[in-house]
Amino acid sequence: MKFSEMKYKRPDLEALKSQQTALTEQLKSAADYETARQVFLEDQTLEKRINTQATLASIRHSIDTRDGFYDKESKFWNFATPELQAVSQERTLALLASPFRADFAREYGELMFTNAELELKAFSPEIVPELQQENDLTQEYEKLLASAQIPFEGGVYTLSQMTPFKSDPDDERRLAAWKAEGQWYKDHQDRMDSIYDQLVHLRDTIGKKLGYEGYTTLGYYRMGRNCYTKEDVEQFRAAVVKYLVPVADSIYQEQAKRLGKEYPMSFADNALEFRSGNPRPQGGGGGHPGPGQEVL
Numbered sequence: 001m002k003f004s005e006m007k008y009k010r011p012d013l014e015a016l017k018s019q020q021t022a023l024t025e026q027l028k029s030a031a032d033y034e035t036a037r038q039v040f041l042e043d044q045t046l047e048k049r050i051n052t053q054a055t056l057a058s059i060r061h062s063i064d065t066r067d068g069f070y071d072k073e074s075k076f077w078n079f080a081t082p083e084l085q086a087v088s089q090e091r092t093l094a095l096l097a098s099p100f101r102a103d104f105a106r107e108y109g110e111l112m113f114t115n116a117e118l119e120l121k122a123f124s125p126e127i128v129p130e131l132q133q134e135n136d137l138t139q140e141y142e143k144l145l146a147s148a149q150i151p152f153e154g155g156v157y158t159l160s161q162m163t164p165f166k167s168d169p170d171d172e173r174r175l176a177a178w179k180a181e182g183q184w185y186k187d188h189q190d191r192m193d194s195i196y197d198q199l200v201h202l203r204d205t206i207g208k209k210l211g212y213e214g215y216t217t218l219g220y221y222r223m224g225r226n227c228y229t230k231e232d233v234e235q236f237r238a239a240v241v242k243y244l245v246p247v248a249d250s251i252y253q254e255q256a257k258r259l260g261k262e263y264p265m266s267f268a269d270n271a272l273e274f275r276s277g278n279p280r281p282q283g284g285g286g287g288h289p290g291p292g293q294e295v296l
Contacts, residue, residue, distance in 0.1 A: 010073060020084070023043045036104075057070055071143075074139055092116050093120070096116055153176075162180070166178055
């Protein structure tokens with residue numbers, strides 16, 4: 001089935017909640033592992049159906065953020081997803097407390113329980129309103145970026161369409177492209193700064209509501225970091241500074257020599273690898289341009 005042929009229908013939110021609650025109760029009352037397993041698989045099937053509809057709405061909205069129908073549907077999911085998460089948390093708690101946990105682990109692996117415990121650390125019904133607001137702000141930010149219309153050399157381009165101009169071998173044209181894009185960001189700086197500021201304070205509030213010092217610890221849990229810690233990341237960063245930054249520095253110095261530029265280079269010159277132009281992927285499916293081969 002082609003993506004365009006996949007049917008989207010907004011689900012009944014209250015009906016979904018009732019289905020999930022009923023499955024959770026069945027899981028709690030299961031008399032044996034086989035019964036618990038069948039309930040678990042039924043719940044997974046329901047989750048897939050929910051995620052499919054949410055993903056269809058998200059992708060089709062991102063294809064054209066001006067589409068009024070999918071804009072409304074995205075807003076519905078902004079509200080619905082945290083509501084459903086509050087219900088599904090009860091299922092997670094039931095699974096973790098199941099007398100058949102060892103049986104589940106033998107069949108599906110202990111990782112599912114590790115990730116379930118991380119999910120609990122990143123959510124509480126108390127933060128549902130903040131999560132809904134966070135979703136709305138994120139959508140607003142994405143719509144703002146998608147709305148970009150940048151005048152350049154007699155045409156008007158989106159941020160994505162400006163990419164080939166920003167690596168053009170001609171120094172003046174390349175710099176002009178970077179400046180044109182930068183002007184759009186300057187023109188919309190106040191709105192972008194406002195969204196960013198709201199998200200920072202909102203996420204700090206969410207973290208503190210969950211009992212953390214702020215957002216940082218919560219951010220690690222949200223990303224599902226189940227096999228390394230904040231301290232591990234700090235060691236990795238230190239290693240990057242010690243070992244990789246000098247290598248990168250030498251590579252950029254060689255690039256500057258190739259281009260005949262002084263080092264350190266400007267942002268526009270950093271974008272050009274060779275005087276003959278940057279390498280571009282060759283080919284593409286069905287005669288259409290491949291990535292980096294946009295028709296301008």
